[in-house]
Amino acid sequence: MNVKIDGPLYSGKAKDVLMTDDPEIVAVRFRDDITAGDGEKKDTLEMKGYYNSVISAKIFEVLEEAGVPTQYLELPEPGCMLARKLDMIPIEVILRNIAAGSIVRRFPFTEGQEFRPPIIQMDYKSDEHGDPMLNEDIILALGIATRDEISEIRRMTFKINDVLVEFFREKGIILPDFKLEFGRDSSGRIRLGDEVSPDTCRLWDMETGKPLDKDIFRRGEEGVVSAYRRVAEMILDREDTERWNIKI
Ligand SMILES: Nc1ncnc2c1ncn2[C@@H]1O[C@H](COP(=O)(O)OP(=O)(O)OP(=O)(O)O)[C@@H](O)[C@H]1O
Numbered sequence: 001m002n003v004k005i006d007g008p009l010y011s012g013k014a015k016d017v018l019m020t021d022d023p024e025i026v027a028v029r030f031r032d033d034i035t036a037g038d039g040e041k042k043d044t045l046e047m048k049g050y051y052n053s054v055i056s057a058k059i060f061e062v063l064e065e066a067g068v069p070t071q072y073l074e075l076p077e078p079g080c081m082l083a084r085k086l087d088m089i090p091i092e093v094i095l096r097n098i099a100a101g102s103i104v105r106r107f108p109f110t111e112g113q114e115f116r117p118p119i120i121q122m123d124y125k126s127d128e129h130g131d132p133m134l135n136e137d138i139i140l141a142l143g144i145a146t147r148d149e150i151s152e153i154r155r156m157t158f159k160i161n162d163v164l165v166e167f168f169r170e171k172g173i174i175l176p177d178f179k180l181e182f183g184r185d186s187s188g189r190i191r192l193g194d195e196v197s198p199d200t201c202r203l204w205d206m207e208t209g210k211p212l213d214k215d216i217f218r219r220g221e222e223g224v225v226s227a228y229r230r231v232a233e234m235i236l237d238r239e240d241t242e243r244w245n246i247k248i
C-alpha cells in the first residue's frame with residue numbers, strides 16, 4: 001500500500017492517529033506510553049508500542065480471516081499500522097469470560113469465577129465522565145449508536161470472543177476478558193477499530209496462571225515489556241516475524 005503519512009489527526013494516551021494522502025486511511029502509531037486508572041498512573045516503557053503493534057496486527061489478521069470486519073490494512077513497519085479511518089463510536093465494549101478487575105470490586109462476583117455465557121459490558125468512553133457503564137436506553141438517548149448498531153456490535157463481540165479464545169488457547173494463553181472499540185467505515189459498516197493487545201486484554205499464561213498484560217503495570221510490578229514480548233513470541237509464527245522483520 002503506497003500512502004504518504006501526513007500530520008496528526010489526534011493523539012490519545014497510547015497512540016497517535018495520523019492522516020495520510022488517502023482520506024479513508026489513517027496511520028496508527030503505537031507509542032511507548034502506558035497509563036492506568038484513567039491516566040492517573042503513567043510511564044513510558046521502551047518497546048511497549050512495538051510489541052503492541054505487532055500483536056494487534058496479528059490479531060486483526062486472525063479476525064479478518066474468520067470474517068470479522070476490522071480497521072486493519074497493513075503493518076508497513078512494527079510500531080505503525082495502516083488502518084481504515086473510522087467514525088469511532090465512543091463505547092468501550094468489554095467482554096468477560098472470567099471475573100477479574102473492576103467487575104469483582106463493583107459486584108458480588110468472585111475473582112476467577114467463569115461467566116457462561118460470557119458477559120458483555122458497555123462503558124461510555126469519556127475520561128471527563130469517568131467511563132460510566134451504559135445500557136441500551138442511555139446509548140440511544142445519547143445518540144451514539146442505533147439499536148441495530150448495538151446488536152451488530154454485540155454479535156461481532158461474541159464472534160471475536162469465540163475466535164480469540166480458541167486462538168489464544170492454542171498458543172497456551174487464557175483470555176479472561178478484553179476491551180474493544182468499534183467505528184463506522186465510509187460506507188457505514190461497523191468495523192473493529194483501535195487495538196487488541198496486552199494493554200486491552202487480560203492474558204494469562206496457561207502454565208503458570210500469571211498475567212502477561214497491563215495488570216503487571218497496574219500492580220506496579222516489574223517485567224511489563226518482557227511479558228508483552230512473551231505474548232508476541234507465543235502468538236507469532238516464523239512467517240510473521242520474517243515478513244515484519246521482528247526482533248524478539
Ligand atoms: N481506525 C480508526 N480511525 C479513527 N480513529 C481511531 C481508529 N482506531 C482508533 N481510533 C481512536 O484513536 C484513539 C487511539 O488513541 P489511544 O488509544 O491512545 O486513545 P485513548 O487514550 O484510548 O483515548 P482518547 O481518545 O480518550 O485519548 C482513540 O480515541 C480511538 O478511539
Ligand SMILES: [Mg+2]
Pocket residue numbers: 012013014194
Ligand atoms: Mg485507547
